[in-house]
Amino acid sequence: MATELNDGQKSLVAEWIKAGAGLSEVQKRILGEFGISMTYMDVRLLTIDLGVQVKNKVEPPPPKPVEPEPALSDVESFPSAAGDVLEDGADDGAGGNVTVGVDRIMKPGSLVSGTVRFSDGVSGTWMLDRMGRLALQTDTPGYRPSAPDLQSLQVELRKALERAGF
Numbered sequence: 001m002a003t004e005l006n007d008g009q010k011s012l013v014a015e016w017i018k019a020g021a022g023l024s025e026v027q028k029r030i031l032g033e034f035g036i037s038m039t040y041m042d043v044r045l046l047t048i049d050l051g052v053q054v055k056n057k058v059e060p061p062p063p064k065p066v067e068p069e070p071a072l073s074d075v076e077s078f079p080s081a082a083g084d085v086l087e088d089g090a091d092d093g094a095g096g097n098v099t100v101g102v103d104r105i106m107k108p109g110s111l112v113s114g115t116v117r118f119s120d121g122v123s124g125t126w127m128l129d130r131m132g133r134l135a136l137q138t139d140t141p142g143y144r145p146s147a148p149d150l151q152s153l154q155v156e157l158r159k160a161l162e163r164a165g166f
Contacts, residue, residue: 009036099156
């Protein structure tokens with residue numbers, strides 16, 4: 001078994017690399033076609049000696065799956081500690097009667113968190129993550145607040161955050 005490539009073999013290797021073969025592919029072909037075992041580093045040094053440049057195959061990154069914005073009820077549940085909430089008043093306008101509270105101790109993974117009670121009596125917890133996304137968790141699976149309640153939630157949440165210093 002030979003340990004060095006002859007000139008004819010070197011020219012073949014140069015052709016493989018010019019055709020776009022990578023180092024590991026060249027390493028396998030040298031072993032398979034010439035019966036010469038070379039380390040990856042030896043193949044790399046050979047390309048330098050031959051004066052050929054290995055073309056890095058730039059594969060386009062796989063398309064990122066489009067993630068829909070999380071629905072207000074599609075979040076992890078957040079443990080709630082009694083007595084850790086500052087309550088704010090409800091909106092008396094045409095929107096729903098929504099009460100928003102801000103936690104004194106923020107939930108893990110949130111920038112700010114708190115509680116909410118909607119006009120229909122359903123209550124839950126909310127949080128804003130570090131990306132500014134609102135997450136809402138209620139005990140009612142699949143619960144969707146009414147449009148007026150969502151508007152009131154936005155108004156009351158802004159007011160509550162301003163009062164809490166955010």
